[in-house]
Amino acid sequence: MSGLALAGVSSLLLAGCAAAPETGDDTPAAPDFLPCMVSDTGGFDDNSFNEIGKQGLDDAAAALGVKANAVESQAETDYASNLSNLVDQGCNIIVTVGFLLADATKAAAEANPDVDFAIIDDSSIDLPNVKPIVFDTAQAAFLAGYAAASYSKTGIVGTFGGIPIPPVTIFMDGFVDGVNYYNEVKGTSVKALGWDVAAQDGAFTGGFEANDTAKSTAKNLLDQGADVLLPVGGPIYTSGAEAIKDSGKDIALIGVDADVTQTDPSVAGILLTSIMKGMQVGVAEVVKSTADGKFDNSPFVGTLANGGVSIAPFHDFESKVDPGLQAELDALTADIISGKVKVESPSSPK
Known part of the structure; x- marks a missing residue:
């Protein structure tokens, strides 16, 4: 693990x-x-x-x-x-x-x-x-955003949610901030589509159902070049997976709440990691x-400190990510826990 x-x-x-x-x-x-x-x-x-x-x-x-x-x-x-x-x-x-x-x-x-x-x-x-x-899911999502930015070949990643409520937007805040932190550390310019942290505005499907709206929302991000996709909202990830498979492109999915590789093996082949809540x-x-x-x-x-949030192993993507990524994420985890790296989301529990 x-x-x-x-x-x-x-x-x-x-x-x-x-x-x-x-x-x-x-x-x-x-x-x-x-x-x-x-x-x-x-x-x-x-x-x-x-x-x-x-x-x-x-x-x-x-x-x-x-x-x-x-x-x-x-x-x-x-x-x-x-x-x-x-x-x-x-x-x-x-x-x-x-x-x-x-x-x-x-x-x-x-x-x-x-x-x-x-x-x-x-x-x-x-x-x-x-x-x-x-x-405080933003902490784990920050790690996933960093990993997504590292993995992306197009330099574009995307996220979308079900409904704009704090338990959804907290994932999106952390994810985008993690992408931005990767850019800061690496001197890169990976773009995160689908969510504006400052404006607290982005792409939403209007519900948590896996349906055509969710699939078209995912497709819109893929059409803009995103090659890593984070759907936040229960079953809507299955619509994201369908959009990825229909595209025929090498695109990775990020799951939420559980290790989705374990809960839904049907998407294991496209799953980079998952942002987990205990x-x-x-x-x-x-x-x-x-x-x-x-x-x-x-x-x-x-939190990361008490094990209440975490990210899942890379599973099938272990050989596809940068060999040094795991060590970077382990160090980043320690820095978030110590407070050296601040992860602050408007949606974090107060």
């Missing part, structure tokens, strides 16, 4: 969290504990943030010896009713997957102070029964700590 896929993912364990205490017959405690989850649109088979979040829920349920209940949102209008239904079913903790569920999560938490909630990718809710699980372990530990009576509302922020 690459030095960048920081082994410290296990260090996501939240302060004060612990596994459920053993009972005399070695059966996990809390048999009546019911952990639940509400997805964003895209579903639990998106090979991305919904799916990874549910894996964390399932891991916790297995460790506790209980069953979990997870419901999918087909549209934003489902959020409130899904939350209400789970409250009615007696859920002890409800994890909501994504920034767009913030309003519905806040309303449900205010109406049900005896139920604990956790929300991924949002830190705006200040309630005693809501725990944010957030990630959502699975984060969700599992929050759920287990809640079962153990140790819930608190202090945010967890994943």
Whole structure:
């Protein structure tokens, strides 16, 4: 595994969290504990943030010896009713997957102070029964931008997103800043299309669905010469992959949230790397700590330092990247952790 896929993912364990205490017959405690989850649109088979979040829920349920209940949102209008239904079913903790569920999560938490909630990718809710699980993804995206600039043969890379919300634009901020840092260090002029960090404006598909809009957005960047592509928004990466394969050109894809080579081997042959968030372990530990009576509302922020964010190995591209790139990225990782290199995104969790 690459030095960048920081082994410290296990260090996501939240302060004060612990596994459920053993009972005399070695059966996990809390048999009546019911952990639940509400997805964003895209579903639990998106090979991305919904799916990874549910894996964390399932891991916790297995460790506790209980069953979990997870419901999918087909549209934003489902959020409130899904939350209400789970409250009615007696859920002890409800994890909501994504920034767009913030309003519905806040309303449900205010109406049900005896139920604990956790929300991924949002830190705006200040309630005693809501725990944010957030990630400074710009740090890992900075590394991916540097790698993309190093790999590019055309001197042009591109990115596009689903919806212009902080959990999306934080990837794009870090990516473009990483490209610019590569130019600063190497004296090159690699261009990053699709996102203007200063203006906070760029290319978006209007949703997280893999569809013709997402594919045409990707194609537009490829037509402008981009040979590395970062789609940010769950399933839209599959549309980017289709555009790459249709082009017949040597173009690399960068995945988000998980190591997409592992979650979707169908794109492994075109995947340079992935920008990863440790959502699975984060969700599992929050759920287990809640079962153990140790819930608190202090945010967890994943960083390079604690292993909460990282980039995946180069896998099939190991022999295609510059031989010195890995060492440069390892050094850059250390410099970001130490603060020698500042990675600052308007979208970073505060």
